[in-house]
Amino acid sequence: MAKYAKKAGEKVEEEMHEMKEGKLKTGTGKKVTNSKQAIAIGLSEARKEGAKVPKKTGAKKAATRKVSAKKANTKKTAAKKGS
Incomplete structure (x- = not known):
């Protein structure tokens, strides 16, 4: 299981509270209504502050796909050339 810093948990809790009050906004200025989005914002801000937060899973998957696609392409x- 991934380990999160205590500071990261506090940051997520802050962001959830802001979302419930209707004060949390996205980068484009729209109100955040999805709790998962609020969690993502909290983790992102905790990362910026230097808290121990595991890497983003989506980024990890995309990087893995790119590497496997490159390997398949080089094999082709x-x-x-060999034929």
């Missing part, structure tokens, strides 16, 4: 080009 190597097979074409």
Whole structure:
């Protein structure tokens, strides 16, 4: 299980409270109504402040897909050159 710093939990709690009050806004200025989005904002801000927060899972998956796609592509080009 991923380990989060206590500061990260406090930051998420702050952001959730702001969302429930209707004060939390996105980067474009719209109100945040989704709790998952509020959590993401809290974790992002905690990361910026230097709290120990695991890497984003979406970024990890995208990087893995890119690497596996590159490997598959190089295998295809190597097979074409060999024939």
